[in-house]
Amino acid sequence: MAICKFLARELGIAGKNNSEAARVDEVVDAIQDAVDATLKYTSTADKKKLLTDLTTVTYPDVLSKLEKRLKDNGGQWFAGNNLTWADLHLYFFAGTGDYIEPDVLWKYPALANLVYRIEALPNIANWMKARPCNGEPVPDLLIFFKNAYQILADNSSKL
Secondary structure, eight states: OHHHHHHHHHHTOSOSSHHHHHHHHHHHHHHHHHHHHHHGGGTOSOHHHHHHHIIIIIHHHHHHHHHHHHHHTTSSOSSTTSOOHHHHHHIIIIISSSSSOHHHHTTSHHHHHHHHHHHTSHHHHHHHHHOOOOOSOOGGGGGGTSOHHHHHHHHTTTO
8 A cells, every 4th residue: 555655645646735645544544444354355264254244344334434534525525625546445445346336335325426426537437448357266266356245146155
């Protein structure tokens, strides 16, 4: 994450002042905690329990807190009146389908609106169309090929 923070500062999307930068860090850290919890899939023995906890506790908790934080800041951006890397990190987490299913995201309308606006940015839209796929799924690394909701739906009896 250090390189992301460095690049955000270099590109002017880390917050316009120390207060905004602190808000950005708070949001990024909350999202990254959920991402890190997801990555435990590769090393846990009880994958079904982890996936169930992610989809029923971890993700709803972080999304609820992020929804509140976004609304508290006016509903447009997480910090200040401009796009920051916290907004981009939300898109990575909740807008690509890699972690959060779209029907889950729509339960959080302010977040869904922000994700939609980021997705509409030309460079983001172009990258999402052109980005390479992950290749063939590997069973122990399935979390890199499908999100937790998809794995539970596809493999609930096999986990």
